[in-house]
Amino acid sequence: MDLQIAAIGGGTGLASLLRGLKKHSSNITAIITVADDGGSSGKLRRELGVLPPGDFRNCLVALADDEGLLAQLFQYRFAQNAVDGHSFGNLFITAMSSITGGFDKALQESCKVLAVRGRILPSTLENVTLCADLEGEEPVVEGESAIPKSGLPIERVFLRPDRVRAYPGAVRAILAADLIVIGPGSLYTSVLPNLLVKDLIKAIRASRAIKAYVCNMAIQPGETDGYDAADHLAALERHVGPGLFDYALINNRFDMTLPEHLPREELVASSQEKIEGYRVVAADLVDLSNPWRHDPHKLAAALMQLYKENFKA
Numbered sequence: 126m127d128l129q130i131a132a133i134g135g136g137t138g139l140a141s142l143l144r145g146l147k148k149h150s151s152n153i154t155a156i157i158t159v160a161d162d163g164g165s166s167g168k169l170r171r172e173l174g175v176l177p178p179g180d181f182r183n184c185l186v187a188l189a190d191d192e193g194l195l196a197q198l199f200q201y202r203f204a205q206n207a208v209d210g211h212s213f214g215n216l217f218i219t220a221m222s223s224i225t226g227g228f229d230k231a232l233q234e235s236c237k238v239l240a241v242r243g244r245i246l247p248s249t250l251e252n253v254t255l256c257a258d259l260e261g262e263e264p265v266v267e268g269e270s271a272i273p274k275s276g277l278p279i280e281r282v283f284l285r286p287d288r289v290r291a292y293p294g295a296v297r298a299i300l301a302a303d304l305i306v307i308g309p310g311s312l313y314t315s316v317l318p319n320l321l322v323k324d325l326i327k328a329i330r331a332s333r334a335i336k337a338y339v340c341n342m343a344i345q346p347g348e349t350d351g352y353d354a355a356d357h358l359a360a361l362e363r364h365v366g367p368g369l370f371d372y373a374l375i376n377n378r379f380d381m382t383l384p385e386h387l388p389r390e391e392l393v394a395s396s397q398e399k400i401e402g403y404r405v406v407a408a409d410l411v412d413l414s415n416p417w418r419h420d421p422h423k424l425a426a427a428l429m430q431l432y433k434e435n436f437k438a
Contacts, residue, residue: 127152128432131302131334133248133319135161135180138310140187141418142339143243145425146306147188153243154298155184156325158318160255160284163270165202165211175219176228176252180315181245182214185232190240199239229292246298248319251289255318257282269314273347281364282313284321291324299328304432307370308339309419312357313348320365329369335432336370338403339424342410343392343417354393355400367402372431374424377407381416392417406431 127150132142135158146153159176161167166177182199189196199214221231232245255269259277266275272282299305310316320326329336338361340354349357354375361369379392408427412420 128429129298129301129303130154130243130306131156131298131304132306133316133325134158134308134310135315135318136310137183138308138315138339138341138419139180140183141421142306142309142424143184143187145421145423146428147242148422149425149429151242153188154295154302155188155243155245156248156292156295156298156319157181157184157245158315159247159249159251160253160269160314160318162254162268165215167270168210169215169219173219174252175222176247176250178215178218179212181232181235181247182212182218184245185214185235185239185241188236188239188241188243188245190242195239229294244294244298246295247292248295248322248325249289249292251286253289253318254285255282255314256285257313269318272314273311273345275347278350279313279348282317282321284318287321289322291322291328296324296328299325299332299334302332302334303436304428305329305332305334305336305370306339306428307337309341309424311345311348312341312352312360317361317364320361320369326365326369335372335435337372337374337406337428337431338370339419339428340373340375341393342376342419349393352393357393358400358403371404372406372435373400373403374406374408374410374427374431376410376419378409378411381411381413 130153133156157180161177166179170177186196201213218231222228225231257266257272258280308316340357410419410423412418
């Protein structure tokens with residue numbers, strides 16, 4: 126029987142994780158933030174009232190049984206006239222939402238079209254805005270895409286409205302999971318928006334699964350400048366409290382040649398001696414062709430090994 130995995134996050138980090146995990150299980154549920162308001166997703170959200178489809182599109186493609194022509198079609202981005210900047214997949218999901226009568230139903234049908242190994246679910250179906258309190262006297266910044274542009278350290282992020290209902294299927298997937306993976310992804314704008322949905326936090330705490338946080342490979346300008354692995358964990362605890370997960374998976378390889386635009390200090394340091402309260406698992410997770418990214422297959426293999434070594438029947 127396939128391992129039941131719940132992967133929580135958004136952006137390119139979650140898609141990369143899913144691309145590796147699908148080699149190990151076909152019983153994967155991706156739970157994705159709906160706070161995105163930038164680019165094509167933001168335009169569709171503002172103009173048509175649909176939930177932002179971009180992160181869902183990327184994860185659909187990542188979990189597709191065959192990332193061939195149809196998957197490439199979903200990623201195709203138009204560059205002219207009324208559809209300028211939109212990807213085919215975003216327009217497809219938006220149209221499917223209208224045809225099926227719901228965003229969640231649109232995702233179900235899209236999974237069938239791409240022969241997805243697993244499920245793609247929203248953390249909530251409610252229309253939420255991600256907001257941030259910044260260090261200093263600046264007013265609250267509203268909007269996921271605006272937060273990294275503020276130029277000031279982030280003290281906390283929160284949702285408006287602050288009490289939203291979790292998507293029931295996401296709660297069920299978490300409670301049924303053998304392994305729950307949080308991250309990788311933009312800490313404040315991809316990972317935390319899911320964890321601000323209180324019913325999801327309750328489900329994670331109630332679950333008997335092995336729970337692991339995957340720390341980002343590199344800092345994200347405007348969000349985690351100067352952060353090491355311990356700082357990422359401290360930020361999570363400030364928002365959701367301690368003990369949400371037991372394991373922290375971090376990269377420990379820093380000997381590769383980096384591109385000129387990514388100085389060595391921009392990779393997230395391990396700082397294992399500073400991390401308390403977690404069982405730290407350090408491994409070579411780096412994608413040598415893109416050293417600021419996780420290698421999907423190394424990451425998935427490390428998570429499978431973590432599960433194998435710590436699973437208790």
